[in-house]
């Protein structure tokens with residue numbers, strides 16, 4: 001197949017992986033990312049699987065896989081803070097930020113265009129047309145939709161599918177290791193859980209913002225899953241700036257009053273080490289949990305990769321590896337097929353079942369986690385009225 005003019009929507013990991021691998025095969029590639037500043041310092045950690053190693057090796061940065069923080073055991077707390085169970089399950093978390101910045105630096109700077117939101121993708125006879133928010137358009141032989149959970153590109157092939165809210169959110173914290181109080185030092189070194197009616201919490205160390213893995217330089221990442229009615233999400237996701245976000249409440253948007261209520265909840269409902277970790281986080285964020293399954297991963301001149309195609313719940317820890325697997329498959333089929341249509345068909349044939357299975361795995365893992373989430377908490381958190389419509393059932 002002759003080199004194609006390929007335009008990629010979304011410049012996070014899936015878009016960057018695609019941009020690099022496809023440019024290396026001689027295609028004319030550009031990645032359009034709506035964020036104007038990129039994502040340095042915005043991620044936490046991830047558990048790399050073989051697809052990620054494969055791409056790192058291919059682009060000559062396999063050393064990244066060794067810059068990880070290892071949690072040795074999985075531990076489960078009792079409410080008192082005593083450890084009820086311990087299992088030796090070593091797991092390495094590498095730095096999302098270091099992966100992002102290293103991979104972004106491998107793409108020709110002229111091919112990575114920041115601050116360029118795509119507002120529409122239209123398939124015409126023999127090409128796809130990108131529409132930008134400034135009113136300009138651009139045509140491409142192939143558009144790769146790597147634009148994640150709120151994908152614009154997916155709508156072309158999947159006009160009738162929507163993200164499906166799973167019924168709960170994850171409150172998230174990411175704090176410098178040296179902010180963890182001494183009384184919570186039991187949290188460092190292991191992958192910790194607390195599972196009880198009304199609560200599902202976990203936490204572990206990840207590398208520092210620049211990939212640091214030395215003691216004292218790492219960060220503690222915690223997630224506290226809690227039920228929220230879908231109708232209450234707009235209120236929950238309205239931040240101090242007055243803006244209402246659709247899918248999450250970013251860091252820095254939670255009011256001091258609501259952060260204080262979260263701390264009160266934590267001290268009443270969580271084991272002391274986790275309550276201290278919540279208290280130590282000055283700017284918690286909230287992420288609603290969704291499932292999404294694309295009915296079609298490809299059109300006539302468009303292909304979806306990563307979260308644009310399938311959203312699996314965070315319990316799977318497979319989002320980045322799934323994205324890497326999609327990109328490797330798309331690249332391989334573009335290499336092997338005689339024409340674009342055959343390549344796209346073969347790509348979808350190989351990846352659609354994989355995506356469906358990972359989403360299903362996320363549902364099953366979520367159901368297990370949720371079975372611990374009784375909709376009636378043991379103690380109704382005090383001051384909940386201040387949260388307006390955000391309430392326990």
Ligand SMILES: Cc1cc2nc3c(=O)[nH]c(=O)nc-3n(C[C@H](O)[C@H](O)[C@H](O)COP(=O)(O)OP(=O)(O)OC[C@H]3O[C@@H](n4cnc5c(N)ncnc54)[C@H](O)[C@@H]3O)c2cc1C
Pocket residue numbers: 009010011012013014015032033034035039042043044045046047096116117118119146147148149150151152305306307308317319320321323
């Ligand atoms: C800032 C950030 C931090 C993350 N941190 C972690 C982490 O620590 N651990 C982890 O496991 N996963 C993390 N993830 C998620 C993880 O990267 C994804 O689940 C997985 O890699 C799939 O990536 P993706 O590129 O398909 O989707 P995403 O990572 O969600 O990226 C989608 C990209 O598309 C861009 N975009 C969306 N719409 C448009 C549009 N209309 N026009 C142009 N661009 C658009 C978004 O700004 C975003 O950069 C993070 C994602 C982001 C964006």
